[in-house]
Amino acid sequence: MVRSLWTAASGMAAQQLCVDTISNNLANINTTGYKKETAEFKSLLYQTIQKTSTDADGEQKPVGVQVGLGVKTAAITSQYTQGNMTQTGNSFDFAIQGTGFFMVQMGDGRTGYTRSGAFQMSIGNEGLTLSDAEGNPVLDTNGQPIVVPDTYSADKLSIDSSGRLCYPDANNNPQPIGIQIGLAQFANSAGLEKVSNSLVVETDASGVANIEVDGTTKMKSSIWQGYLEASNVQAVDEMVSMIVAQRAYEMNSKVITASDDMLQMANNLKQ
Known part of the structure; x- marks a missing residue:
């Protein structure tokens, strides 16, 4: 559960940077010669829980057990396409x-x-x-x-x-x-x-x-x-991308809330 907190936190930080990038694009929509920027992400290191796993009959499965530890920003790339x-x-x-x-x-x-x-x-x-x-x-x-x-x-x-x-x-x-x-x-x-x-x-x-x-x-x-x-920023595309980033941010925040509720339930078991 603690792992899920940090994983969701990395997702919120990544989506916040995505929104920042989109905001900069919209702010420069009328800037002469401005080129649209796009935030790109990559997954963080994976934690190996089990190198091998077995089914109920003790037969080895073809894959192990790994858990991802979140996301980070890989780059913010400028799109040098022709403007109008x-x-x-x-x-x-x-x-x-x-x-x-x-x-x-x-x-x-x-x-x-x-x-x-x-x-x-x-x-x-x-x-x-x-x-x-x-x-x-x-x-x-x-x-x-x-x-x-x-x-x-x-x-x-x-x-x-x-x-x-x-x-x-x-x-x-x-x-x-x-x-x-x-x-x-x-x-x-x-x-x-x-x-x-x-x-x-x-x-x-x-x-x-x-x-x-x-x-x-x-x-x-x-x-x-x-x-x-003119800039090559399309306002409609940026608004759609902002909605997607906002929804991803909200989902990560709900993961933190759910993890917090689970930790609270586990803590109450002692009482």
Whole structure:
């Protein structure tokens, strides 16, 4: 009975984490480029009561007697599926069609990766710098901040589907100016470590970043100007998952109540 208490307690803790994960998904349902997270579980160690067991006639059964000791969280995995494209009309809103990530230079000098393309032009000493909402410079295919000379007008800048910045010529036809937005891919995107502000950083589990322009990627992504990628969270699916998690939490709590009643009955036998 004491074993059942701890087993049910582990189930309640696991389902609470599941609800926390679902809550985070729902909280970020309108976050640009957010990817749905899923809690995954695994069983704990089993306690062997009997290595062999016999029936009423003393014949050995083909299986022993083992009792599970509960559940624990194995991982919280991000689902990097494509989100819907939302048209904004803003010149420096970019959405990625494919598996690539934008690269930005974080405040500590590391390179961060994001699917959120809500960028803006900021004025600096060297010209116009393409940056995210936090002021982190967006990087080009060479890993350098994208800085456009101030001789160009930001209102006339555009990009093509490969991320090349263009400026209209004398005939008002967009022409590349030699700057291209860098996109990176990973062998295992689920292994990326989340930091803050929708940024992730590479880890040993994700593998090193492959810059798409290097030709090391099989399929290149495309960039849509004037669009943002919505989150891939489906509210209906999350609500159903929350109901399932709540019911599992309730059942584990009832197991604790039943075990407590049985312990109380056993204790009353002494009286």
